[in-house]
Amino acid sequence: MNTSSLPRRSVLRTLALAVALVGSATPAWDTTAFAAEPTTYALTITHLNRTGHKTGNYATNVTGISGPGADEAVHPYDASGTTTVRLPRGRYLLDSSLTTGNEADGTDWIVQPRLDLDRDTTITVDARTTVPVDVRPPDGSAGFLHSAMFVEVTHDGATRDANLINSSSNLRVAHLGPDSEPGSVKQWFDAYWSTKTAGYALGYTFTGPRALTGLTRHPSPKDLATVQIRGAARPGAPGTASVDLQPSAGPTVGVAQMLATPGTATYLVTPERGTWDISYSTPGTPGAASSRYSADGVAVRAGGTTTHTFDNAVFGPDLTGRPGVVRDGNRVTVDVPLLADGDGHVPWSPQFSTASTTLYRDGVRVATKAGAPGRAAFNVPSGRAAYRLTSTVNRKGAPGVATRVTTAWTFTSDRTTGPVPVPVSAVRFSPELSPTGTAAANAALRVPVTVMGAAADGRVRSLAVSVSVDNGVSWTRVPVENGAVTIHNPNADTGVSLRAKLTDTDGNTLTQTVIDAYRTR
Numbered sequence: 001m002n003t004s005s006l007p008r009r010s011v012l013r014t015l016a017l018a019v020a021l022v023g024s025a026t027p028a029w030d031t032t033a034f035a036a037e038p039t040t041y042a043l044t045i046t047h048l049n050r051t052g053h054k055t056g057n058y059a060t061n062v063t064g065i066s067g068p069g070a071d072e073a074v075h076p077y078d079a080s081g082t083t084t085v086r087l088p089r090g091r092y093l094l095d096s097s098l099t100t101g102n103e104a105d106g107t108d109w110i111v112q113p114r115l116d117l118d119r120d121t122t123i124t125v126d127a128r129t130t131v132p133v134d135v136r137p138p139d140g141s142a143g144f145l146h147s148a149m150f151v152e153v154t155h156d157g158a159t160r161d162a163n164l165i166n167s168s169s170n171l172r173v174a175h176l177g178p179d180s181e182p183g184s185v186k187q188w189f190d191a192y193w194s195t196k197t198a199g200y201a202l203g204y205t206f207t208g209p210r211a212l213t214g215l216t217r218h219p220s221p222k223d224l225a226t227v228q229i230r231g232a233a234r235p236g237a238p239g240t241a242s243v244d245l246q247p248s249a250g251p252t253v254g255v256a257q258m259l260a261t262p263g264t265a266t267y268l269v270t271p272e273r274g275t276w277d278i279s280y281s282t283p284g285t286p287g288a289a290s291s292r293y294s295a296d297g298v299a300v301r302a303g304g305t306t307t308h309t310f311d312n313a314v315f316g317p318d319l320t321g322r323p324g325v326v327r328d329g330n331r332v333t334v335d336v337p338l339l340a341d342g343d344g345h346v347p348w349s350p351q352f353s354t355a356s357t358t359l360y361r362d363g364v365r366v367a368t369k370a371g372a373p374g375r376a377a378f379n380v381p382s383g384r385a386a387y388r389l390t391s392t393v394n395r396k397g398a399p400g401v402a403t404r405v406t407t408a409w410t411f412t413s414d415r416t417t418g419p420v421p422v423p424v425s426a427v428r429f430s431p432e433l434s435p436t437g438t439a440a441a442n443a444a445l446r447v448p449v450t451v452m453g454a455a456a457d458g459r460v461r462s463l464a465v466s467v468s469v470d471n472g473v474s475w476t477r478v479p480v481e482n483g484a485v486t487i488h489n490p491n492a493d494t495g496v497s498l499r500a501k502l503t504d505t506d507g508n509t510l511t512q513t514v515i516d517a518y519r520t521r
Helices: 008-023
Strands: 038-047 059-065 082-088 090-098 107-117 123-125 131-135 144-154 158-166 173-174 185-194 200-209 215-217 225-231 239-247 256-260 262-270 276-281 294-296 305-310 324-328 333-335 353-363 362-368 376-377 385-394 403-411 420-421 425-429 444-453 461-467 476-478 486-490 495-504 507-519
Touching: 008 082, 008 090, 038 444, 059 144, 059 158, 082 090, 090 144, 107 144, 107 158, 123 256, 123 486, 131 144, 131 185, 131 256, 144 173, 200 215, 200 239, 200 256, 225 239, 225 276, 239 262, 256 333, 256 353, 276 305, 294 305, 324 353, 333 385, 353 376, 362 376, 362 461, 425 495, 444 461, 444 495, 461 486, 476 486, 476 507
Parallel strands: 038 123, 107 173, 131 215, 200 262, 225 305
Antiparallel strands: 038 082, 059 090, 090 107, 131 173, 144 158, 144 185, 185 200, 225 262, 239 256, 239 276, 276 294, 324 333, 324 420, 333 376, 353 362, 353 385, 385 403, 403 507, 425 444, 444 486, 461 476, 461 495, 495 507
């Protein structure tokens, strides 16, 4: 008996029964043990190339979606071009990529999102049914980088997917088989191109009962949105950063490039793909890892330009999308990023020398925690009390890199029955600076002042901003007018420090200091 083509469970069953029949007239196995064995059917797949001949240059995947075969995932292959596999009854997703063996000829990708296997079935995957994917940017000089096509199929509450990553612009695709249920097939296509001055990210989405058969999109310049990714260079520290861009929604493969800093990476993207995610890693420095930032869900519009500047001054605390400090019962947790960049991007792993956070209760120190800037947790006694929370981070470097950032909050707190935000605030200073974090010497500089956290949205009782040009030894108050202060910059090569003192309408306070917020040139 040749059992090489049988599934493993069928092989074991066949051998067991053979032993039982040879050894005794009485079966040695209880045949009821096999009552739950699912019925299988033969699925035969023949692969034809672009000339209509059988080919062994293919890769086929059969993935179970629902029914007894829901957990099946097989990759049948036979060099003859015809392959057979036995599978349980159920709904399957089949996808097959065929090539000529010559990379320049590209790939034919055929997808059958609905394969209902309830009898022995024969399928022909025919490359001659495919239609080109003709998606290209308006700049004819652009060079193709790569593309990715994804298919997601949902049936009976389960979802399965298939994908093809292509390094050639020569791609042909086709749907195979009957329609699936309306809206059960989702498909994404993303293609990336580059020129000497910009990159193109062309992405499209589709939903319906079928996979794509061909695709043509030739966007004009007015159909595209511009995304500018600016990388700053700290004073005296140019280098090479890395930039990643990809769509926010759905499965995808993005695009990455190296960027000499200070510099700008420009991409033209399709708004119909939705929002876009940006990742930025700073140039590495000896003995220290790079800082990594991200900007997710960046909205774009046709004809518009969106700019994100990473790793530039003024660095400081950020409370966007987070309470900052939370009390849960008798535990106070602090999570206030102290080194967000001037655009409000929070680094995943900021570069710093030392950092500490200290909590006081009714004037008595509870504890001091060292480690990540602006992050700590404290256990405190029950009962209402006045608290003072301070957090400091120190960094080495020239003026303009925020060599020290300090925040000090005061608030009143009592035991809670669950997580409750503590009323803390922060201030962002947002002057227009060069990509090296500098401003013109001996000139007036307007610095917008934004309040975040508990005192935002008109809940400020008082706000005082001061400036120092001697590393915080002395301070000069500057009036806040129309949401900004005006600073008369000192001579060149001077570090300018900023301080904000704030009281909210409930009496909670903030004192925030940024030493070497920026420098003059």
